[in-house]
Amino acid sequence: ETWRFGLEEIEGSVQYEYAAEFAELVNEKTDGDVNVQLFPYGELGGLTDIYDAVQAGAIQLAFGSGFLGGTVPESQLFSLNFILPQDEWVTTRKLNSDTFIESDAWQNSFRDRGLVPLAIVPEGFQVWTFNEPIRTPEDMEGVQIRVMDNLLLRETYRAYGAQPTSIEYGELYSALQQGQAEGNIQPVFAHEEMGFYEVQDYMVFANQAQFIATVMANQDWYEGLPDTYREVIDETTDELVRYIHDVQQELNNERLDTITSESDIEIIRLSNEERAAFEELAQPVRQVFVDEVGERGQELLDLIDQLFEEDRM
Ligand code: 6CS
Incomplete structure (x- = not known):
C-alpha cells in the first residue's frame, strides 16, 4: 500500500529529509509492503491545501507549522516568541517526550480537527x-x-x-x-x-x-491501521528524533556558509x-x-x- 505524505517545503529541506528517511525506514520495517510517497511543497497547491488534504484523507500524513493556525489554533503556541530554551537538542528531545506530545492538550488540539500529532520537528532558529x-x-x-x-x-x-x-x-x-x-x-x-x-x-x-513543525496523520486512517503498522510508525518517529536534529544542524550550518560566500x-x-x-x-x-x-x-x-x-x- 501507499501512504501519501504532504510537505510544506521543497526537496532538500528539513521536512524533505525527515520524510525521505521516514519513507525508507517504514518501507524496511514493513518488508516492502508500505511505500511512502512524498509530495513536496507546491505539488498539492498552497500550504492550507495540504492541511485540507490530510483532514479529508486525500493524503495520510502531512507537516503543519505556521499556516496551520487556521486549522489547529492551539498550534500557534510555537508562534509565540521567547518560550523555548536556547538549546535545540533539549527542545527537540523534550517536545517529543510523552509529557508534551502525548499530553491531552496537544493530542486533543489535533484530534478535535480529525488529525493526530505524531512527532515534533524543530527546524532551527527563526x-x-x-x-x-x-x-x-x-x-x-x-x-x-x-x-x-x-x-x-x-x-x-x-x-x-x-x-x-x-x-x-x-x-x-x-x-x-x-x-x-x-x-x-x-x-x-x-x-x-x-x-x-x-x-x-x-x-x-x-x-x-525556533521553527517548529508537527508531523500529523489523518485520524480515521491512523485509528484504522493494523496495530503492527501503528507500531512501525511509533518506532520510526522515535528513531527520527535524533536523526532530524543532526540533519537540521548540518543543513543550517552549511547553508549559512553558502549564503555568506555567495552574497x-x-x-x-x-x-x-x-x-x-x-x-x-x-x-x-x-x-x-x-x-x-x-x-x-x-x-x-x-x-x-x-x-x-x-x-x-
Ligand atoms: O515561511 C513559510 O511559510 C514556510 N517556511 C518554512 C521554513 N517551512 C514551512 C513554512 O510554511
Missing part, C-alpha cells in the same frame, strides 16, 4: 532578514515584515512595532524582490534554498524562536541586552494566545513552562 540593519524595536518601527499566516505571529510583530503582512511561501521571493515585504523570518536553510537571501541585505540572529549579506547577532528589549515586548502576547484559544492554551503554556523550567537562560 532568523530575520531585512533591507536595513535592525537591532532594536525602534529600528523595526513600521517595517513591513512577512509572517506566516496566523494571528499570534501578527500580534507578536505588531508588539515589536513592525507591520506584519502574510504572504504564501511560494509568492514570497517575488514579494521581497518587489518590495511588498521588507523583511522575512525563516530558518537559515530556507533563506538559502528559496533564494530569499538574494533579495535581502541584513540577516539578524535574535534567537527569539554580501551582513550578519548581525543581537546581544543579550538587545534580545531582552524584544523579549519584554513579546510577553503580553502569551495572554493573546490564551484569549484566542481558551483554557487549553493556558494548559499548553503551563506545560511548556514546566517542561523547560531548568533549561531557560
Whole structure:
C-alpha cells in the first residue's frame, strides 16, 4: 500500500529529509509492503491545501507549522516568541517526550480537527532578514515584515512595532524582490534554498524562536491501521528524533556558509541586552494566545513552562 505524505517545503529541506528517511525506514520495517510517497511543497497547491488534504484523507500524513493556525489554533503556541530554551537538542528531545506530545492538550488540539500529532520537528532558529540593519524595536518601527499566516505571529510583530503582512511561501521571493515585504523570518536553510537571501541585505540572529513543525496523520486512517503498522510508525518517529536534529544542524550550518560566500549579506547577532528589549515586548502576547484559544492554551503554556523550567537562560 501507499501512504501519501504532504510537505510544506521543497526537496532538500528539513521536512524533505525527515520524510525521505521516514519513507525508507517504514518501507524496511514493513518488508516492502508500505511505500511512502512524498509530495513536496507546491505539488498539492498552497500550504492550507495540504492541511485540507490530510483532514479529508486525500493524503495520510502531512507537516503543519505556521499556516496551520487556521486549522489547529492551539498550534500557534510555537508562534509565540521567547518560550523555548536556547538549546535545540533539549527542545527537540523534550517536545517529543510523552509529557508534551502525548499530553491531552496537544493530542486533543489535533484530534478535535480529525488529525493526530505524531512527532515534533524543530527546524532551527527563526532568523530575520531585512533591507536595513535592525537591532532594536525602534529600528523595526513600521517595517513591513512577512509572517506566516496566523494571528499570534501578527500580534507578536505588531508588539515589536513592525507591520506584519502574510504572504504564501511560494509568492514570497517575488514579494521581497518587489518590495511588498521588507523583511522575512525563516530558518537559515530556507533563506538559502528559496533564494530569499538574494533579495535581502541584513540577516539578524535574535534567537527569539525556533521553527517548529508537527508531523500529523489523518485520524480515521491512523485509528484504522493494523496495530503492527501503528507500531512501525511509533518506532520510526522515535528513531527520527535524533536523526532530524543532526540533519537540521548540518543543513543550517552549511547553508549559512553558502549564503555568506555567495552574497554580501551582513550578519548581525543581537546581544543579550538587545534580545531582552524584544523579549519584554513579546510577553503580553502569551495572554493573546490564551484569549484566542481558551483554557487549553493556558494548559499548553503551563506545560511548556514546566517542561523547560531548568533549561531557560
Ligand atoms: O515561511 C513559510 O511559510 C514556510 N517556511 C518554512 C521554513 N517551512 C514551512 C513554512 O510554511
